Amino acid sequence: MKLGVKAAHPNTPSKRRKELRKNLIAYSFILPNLLGFAIFTLVPMVFSLGLALTSWDGANQVSWVGLQNFKDLLDDSTFRISLENTLWYVGGTVPLTMVCALGLAVLLNQPIRGRNLFRTIYFFPYVASLVAVAVVWNMLFFPSAGPVNEFLRALGVANPPRWSASVDWAMPTVIMASIWRNMGYYMIIYLAALQGIPSILYEAAAIDGANAWQKFRYVTVPMLTPATFFISIMLTITSFKVFDLILVMTNGGPGRATNVLVMHTYNTAFRQFKFGYSSAIAMVLFALVMIITIVQFTMERRWVEYSQL
């Protein structure tokens, strides 16, 4: 009887109850995470959105100012500079990290001697303490006697850049440090994706007479696009949020040359006690990241290959 009913009316109470049960079980699995997200991320975000419309010093009375904070942003030279710096940092870090990670992954996917050792070496900066990384990096790029400039001088460069001690070179120095630190992590993702490419594709390409570059260009790169998509999203978001590396390497300087949006948020909140204004900056950053992520997702269909083999 049950069988017959089920076939005739798929939405009988018993079927629906079963569905509900299934859904509830599924929800119960994600509940711990969802709860954590709601309490520690969603609530503070909504609170911060409200705060962005007020003026508050963190202790005294909160006063409603509407969109004034956002209007003030337009005249804030530090905001403009840190927005430019953030875009400059993201624009430099994301593509270069991806290229380096892909290059390393392809290289370390070859059957070479000691490749596990090299994989570990390239992954190491990612797990090393950030403060130590920053100190070592600053020492490598020390203007007068650092190994990098000694090397450049040996090559005949009379006046090598002053790296983190100069307004023009501070940001490139930070970008290089960031690439060096993060490429190992994304290399691992690319390595996993590379190993998922079926060898029959390369065999077919070889039969068609493809050379090494053509195999890379027409087999490897398209097959890696899902990984590339994932990495581009993750990297973009983390690059927009950069703070720690800059705080320890340059503290936003010289002057404001490496001041980024998160740093400006931090300074206005915890050094100048303008929590409302600071929340407004955070909201701008949030909107920026969201728009770019949405654009990335809408572009996804045009270039990402999800082949079914």
Next chain:
Amino acid sequence: MNKWLNRRTANVCVALLVILAVSGGFISNRASAQDEITLTMSAWDVATTPYWQAVIDAYEAEHPNVTVELIDVPSADYQDTMNIRLSGGDDTDIITVKDIPGYSAMLTRGQIVPLNDLIEASGVDLSAYSGAAEELTYEGSIYALPFRSDIWILYYNKTIFDAAGLDYPTNDMTWGEFGALARELTSGSGADKIYGAHFHVWRSAVQLGTVQDGLNTIISDDYSFMAPMYDMVTAMQKDGIIMDYGELRAGNIHYSGPFENGQVAMLPMGSWFIGTLVAAQADGVFDFDWGVASYPHPEGVAAGTTAGTLTSLAINEESDNKDAAWDFVQFYTGEEGAKVLAGTGNLPALRTPEILEIFASKDGVPVEATDALQTTTVRLELPMHPNVGEVEQILNEEHELIMTDSLSVEEGLEETTSRISEVLQ
């Protein structure tokens, strides 16, 4: 059966635990109401700063029922960390006030308690602090009592002076004479290079000399008055008389390094460095002779004019032990605390002849210290102002731009003026 027994045992255990917890809490509550008190106090770099614990030990010896626990924060992050903690309702009883921006931030936000009533009730004599208490008074109320009062002086390496055949700096030296002397003292190159002087990366190292005359203060609507000092320092940097700012910054080099390595002849720095040097010399970190002289001064300003900074103690609004905290603050900032501080090679805010004698007679403190520490006028490093935090950030950023030669002195000071006027209007 076995299962039941287990459950029963578990129940009994839980019940016992509850009873224990409740009675335990009750007993300890009663006990603490009677005598046992634990106070907490915020401090920085506890491991390398011996006086924190020294004064606490002296206090605990007199008050066996009180335990004072230090909450250690790295000195560079101290004020940021405290701001965040206090915003989150932290209940540390005693808050050490490191600088004026921090003091200003905490008092305008009602996080520290006004002490006027307590001071009156306990009969504390504020005039004993020779003016320091007035500097901490804001709109008629005082929120902290000073325990250390440091002034800027000049440290010099006697061995370098002897080798160069030059006389030691006097207590009456202008900045012009200082600059000329530094040039004479500079010698060598590479690893053997001796720098005539050393300016630490702080903006105060350069800017304090510009407010000694009292005509201007660090919070101003026109910073062109700083030009002569910046011109001198940037010229010294260009000629290799002092170490390069950008490198000190990139290498995160503390001022004690170059001085203790014997690489620099003269170092303008706060009097807090005496204690560090005495301890380092005793530990055999370096073996040259060093001396101190008064801070150099601009032409036409009386010798002995210097800039100073106060370190003080405040009581947290959220503290549950305000009375006990006040008793401790009185001890720390009073005569007994001052004697212990002086014994560790630090300059207390309270300076009676007896206390200065303890300081000067400490092993390793140079004989010149007594005269060098005589002052005619002490200017506050930073005045009290509601926007002082924001102003200081701009000053730091522009200082960095001038010192890294990203902007000329003139451009940098113009930008400083225009940015700070925007904040102050």
